[in-house]
Every structure is written in C-alpha cells, then in structure tokens.
Amino acid sequence: xxxxxxxxxxxxxxxxxxxxxxxxxxxxxxxxxxxxxxxxxxxxxxxxxxxxxxxxxxxxxxxxxxxxxxxxxxxxxxxxxx
Amino acid sequence: xxxxxxxxxxxxxxxxxxxxxxxxxxxxxxxxxxxxxxxxxxxxxxxxxxxxxxxxxxxxxxxxxxxxxxxxxxxxxxxxxx
Numbered sequence: 001x002x003x004x005x006x007x008x009x010x011x012x013x014x015x016x017x018x019x020x021x022x023x024x025x026x027x028x029x030x031x032x033x034x035x036x037x038x039x040x041x042x043x044x045x046x047x048x049x050x051x052x053x054x055x056x057x058x059x060x061x062x063x064x065x066x067x068x069x070x071x072x073x074x075x076x077x078x079x080x081x082x
Numbered sequence: 083x084x085x086x087x088x089x090x091x092x093x094x095x096x097x098x099x100x101x102x103x104x105x106x107x108x109x110x111x112x113x114x115x116x117x118x119x120x121x122x123x124x125x126x127x128x129x130x131x132x133x134x135x136x137x138x139x140x141x142x143x144x145x146x147x148x149x150x151x152x153x154x155x156x157x158x159x160x161x162x163x164x
Binding site: 007009019040044046047048055061067 | 117126149
C-alpha cells in the first residue's frame with residue numbers, strides 16, 4: 001500500500017482571487033505582515049498497489065486527466081509508504 | 083522574509099464528500115487502485131517578518147482565527163525561508 005500526496009497550485013502567472021480574499025481578510029484581522037497569499041489543493045490518495053514506479057506513473061496520469069487543470073495549474077506529488 | 087506553507091485537512095472522523103466524489107471520478111476513469119481520497123487546502127503565505135518564532139506564533143493565530151475551522155479541520159504548517 002502506498003499513499004500519494006498531491007499538491008495542486010495555480011501557476012504563478014495566474015491571478016488567485018481566493019488568495020487575494022484571504023489576504024484581505026487577514027489584513028482586516030490585523031495580520032498586516034502577510035504580503036501575499038496563494039491557495040491550492042492538497043489531496044491524499046490511498047493506493048492499493050505494491051509497485052512504487054507504477055504508482056508514480058498512474059498518479060501522474062490521474063493529475064493530467066482529472067486532479068489538475070494543467071492550463072492554469074501546476075501539480076506535484078510524493079508517493080509515501082502507508 | 084519567511085514563507086508559511088499551511089495544510090488544512092478534514093479531521094479523520096469527518097466525512098469528506100469532495101474526496102468521495104474524486105474517488106468516484108477516478109474509478110470511472112479506470113483508476114480502480116484508489117481506495118480512498120481526502121481533499122484539503124494548501125496555502126502559501128508570504129510574511130514580511132524577520133523573526134521565525136514570532137512568525138510561527140502569528141501563523142498559528144491565523145489558522146485558529148481564519149484559515150482552519152478547528153471544529154472539523156486540522157492544520158499544520160511549516161515556516162520556510164523565502
């Protein structure tokens with residue numbers, strides 16, 4: 001059993017309205033030291049597989065097909081024992 | 083300048099309908115090895131501060147007050163140079 005930990009973030013060049021809203025809310029609460037906030041997704045997938053190389057290949061395919069919108073998002077992932 | 087990387091996840095005991103939907107979609111696409119999927123948030127905050135201990139304290143406060151709903155969510159964060 002492996003676990004894939006996937007991070008999906010907006011590309012640097014893409015505006016992040018959700019991050020902008022979070023920054024504004026933090027400023028309102030007095031956290032003025034926050035210069036910038038960017039929000040992404042974090043996913044944990046439990047994989048019923050015993051081959052790490054195969055798991056990496058499959059998770060890459062999942063990211064390309066479903067988990068990330070590669071037009072505006074970047075993704076990266078780690079495969080960990082679990 | 084430090085950067086805070088914040089991970090907010092649903093508590094283990096809380097149902098994750100978004101994760102359930104992602105698992106279903108992955109199965110539909112033929113990724114049957116996915117036993118479970120849980121979705122969380124990933125945030126990067128740029129902090130205009132030079133004191134790491136102070137940054138940790140402030141980010142903990144941000145999580146408690148705004149970034150996580152501690153009734154149903156857990157959070158953890160790293161402070162990195164950036």
